[in-house]
Amino acid sequence: VKKISDSNTVKEINVSLKLSSLYSQFDPIDEEGAARKVKDRLRKIFSKAQSVNAFINVDAESYYSLDLAYRIYRELISEDEFRNFDRSGIVIQAYLRDSGKRLEEIIDWIRSEKRKVTVRLVKGAYWDYEIIHARQNGWEIPVFTEKADSDRNFERLTLRLLENADYVTTAIASHNVRSIAHAIAAARMLGVPMDRFELQV
16 A cells, blocks of 8 residues: 555555465366356455555466466456456566466457556566476476576566557566666666556565
C-alpha cells in the first residue's frame, strides 16, 4: 500500500496473490475441478479489487502448476464482469527455459484481446525445488542451472516486453543492479512511456 505525503490517504493498493492459497487441491491432475474452485474464489477478490480500484497480481509458483495458473487468469479476466478491469497482472519467471515461449503467448493473447495487462518479470524463487522435483520424477529440468543463463534470459525478456510497450505494461522485479540498469537503459533507448514501465523491488 502506497501513501501520499503525511496523511493516511491510500493512493494505491497492490496485492500479489498465489492461486494455491485459494484451494488446497490446486493441482493440474484435476484441472477442471481446480480451475472451477479457484475461479469461484478469485472472482470475489477481483470484484472487490475492481470496486476499490486495487491492483491484483497473479503470482507464478511451481512449473507443475504454471499452465493452470495462466489458464485461470486468462479465463477470469475474459469474463464480462472484468472486461474493463485493467488493473491486473501476471508473472513470468526468467529462470524457466521455456519462459520466452510463454511470454510470446501472453503478448499474442494481450494483443488479440486488446487488454491492458501488466507482466511482472522475475528471476524465479523455486530453483532448488524445481531441480529436485524434476530429478525425483526423471523429468527434464525446467530451469536454467547456471545463474548467468537466468540473468541473460531476464535481459532478453526485458527487451521483448519493452518492445511491446504499446500492449504490455512491464514491471521489472529484481534486486540485481545490472538487471535494473539494463531495463532502465532499454526503456530509454526504446522511448517507453513512464506509465508503461516500472521497477519493483
